[in-house]
Amino acid sequence: MQSLQEQIKQYEQEINSFTPADATELENYRIKFLGTKGIVKAIFGEMKNVPVEQKKEAGQLLNTFKQLAEGKYDAFAHLQGGNGKQDTGIDITLPGTAIPTGTRHPLRMVENEIVSIFEKIGFSVATGPEIEDDWHNFTSLNMPEHHPARDMQDTFYVSQNPDWVLRTHTSSVQARIMEQGNLPVRVICPGRVYRNETISARAHCFFHQCEGLYIDKNVSFADLKQTLYYFVTEMFGADTKVRFRPSYFPFTEPSAEMDISCTVCGGSGCSLCKHTGWVEILGCGMVHPNMLRNFGIDSEVYTGFAFGMGVERITQIKYQVNDLRLYSQNDIRFLKQFQSI
Numbered sequence: 413m414q415s416l417q418e419q420i421k422q423y424e425q426e427i428n429s430f431t432p433a434d435a436t437e438l439e440n441y442r443i444k445f446l447g448t449k450g451i452v453k454a455i456f457g458e459m460k461n462v463p464v465e466q467k468k469e470a471g472q473l474l475n476t477f478k479q480l481a482e483g484k485y486d487a488f489a490h491l492q493g494g495n496g497k498q499d500t501g502i503d504i505t506l507p508g509t510a511i512p513t514g515t516r517h518p519l520r521m522v523e524n525e526i527v528s529i530f531e532k533i534g535f536s537v538a539t540g541p542e543i544e545d546d547w548h549n550f551t552s553l554n555m556p557e558h559h560p561a562r563d564m565q566d567t568f569y570v571s572q573n574p575d576w577v578l579r580t581h582t583s584s585v586q587a588r589i590m591e592q593g594n595l596p597v598r599v600i601c602p603g604r605v606y607r608n609e610t611i612s613a614r615a616h617c618f619f620h621q622c623e624g625l626y627i628d629k630n631v632s633f634a635d636l637k638q639t640l641y642y643f644v645t646e647m648f649g650a651d652t653k654v655r656f657r658p659s660y661f662p663f664t665e666p667s668a669e670m671d672i673s674c675t676v677c678g679g680s681g682c683s684l685c686k687h688t689g690w691v692e693i694l695g696c697g698m699v700h701p702n703m704l705r706n707f708g709i710d711s712e713v714y715t716g717f718a719f720g721m722g723v724e725r726i727t728q729i730k731y732q733v734n735d736l737r738l739y740s741q742n743d744i745r746f747l748k749q750f751q752s753i
């Protein structure tokens with residue numbers, strides 16, 4: 413105990429008279445007194461030689477000494493440019509490294525928007541396979557073999573089985589829903605479709621559709637018009653006008669194509685509407701009685717309407733994307749632009 417007291421006294425004198433001039437002197441002091449092989453540690457190590465009855469007194473002595481040694485260091489810590497604690501070399505005030513996050517694909521965002529607009533009026537989502545058989549993609553939709561309308565869509569056939577195609581439209585899902593025979597039906601069918609087209613800014617070998625089907629008693633063309641008009645006002649704003657032009661699809665009769673007033677120029681003429689003031693957005697019509705009959709639905713009792721739109725087309729109109737290839741090139745510079753939408 414006595415030798416401990418003497419040692420401490422001697423070191424206390426040294427500490428009290430120590431005034432570091434620079435960071436190096438301070439660091440030398442730290443190593444000498446506070447380091448892992450320093451004096452404070454060494455003196456604490458001698459505690460084991462102190463008799464039990466003096467341990468308490470010795471403990472207090474050592475703690476006071478330790479505080480003195482540390483206090484001196486802290487008082488001059490500014491020499492190191494630190495914050496009073498040991499400098500770890502880590503500046504915790506620097507901003508962190510951002511973890512890059514992905515974004516939703518613009519087509520998926522628009523698809524979600526289309527689906528939720530129809531969900532609000534009671535439609536539910538139906539999906540089906542992308543590799544489809546001839547019956548669901550063509551024949552049941554009033555397009556028997558050799559029907560000229562099959563040439564409207566250039567089809568990819570699956571070489572392993574002559575009956576299989578990559579679906580050319582999601583009307584195949586509507587066929588599958590009608591096959592289940594649960595009436596009334598109110599479905600929206602989003603999904604990828606394939607056509608054998610040369611890839612360019614305006615055509616692609618795959619794209620996305622959202623098609624709808626509504627079958628019930630007393631469904632009329634007026635219901636079709638009102639439903640699609642509701643969709644357009646939700647999607648493009650209340651000022652948007654619509655017009656229907658007679659058209660032809662084998663699975664609907666009568667058939668129509670629907671245009672909306674150009675959302676870019678408001679109708680005065682621009683490149684999107686090719687200076688006509690109108691842009692075409694979808695095909696539609698009353699479900700052909702032959703198609704109802706193909707699925708055993710009594711066409712005298714039930715009527716229905718169907719429509720189909722391209723998701724790329726809606727996205728192009730909404731965000732003025734002028735090249736279809738952008739959607740599948742995975743260029744982050746393109747995709748990032750939709751981050752805040």
Ligand code: PHE
Pocket residue numbers: 580581582583623661664695696697718719720721
């Ligand atoms: N299936 C048609 C197409 O792919 C779109 C459509 C669907 C037209 C339903 C009328 C009714 O072009």
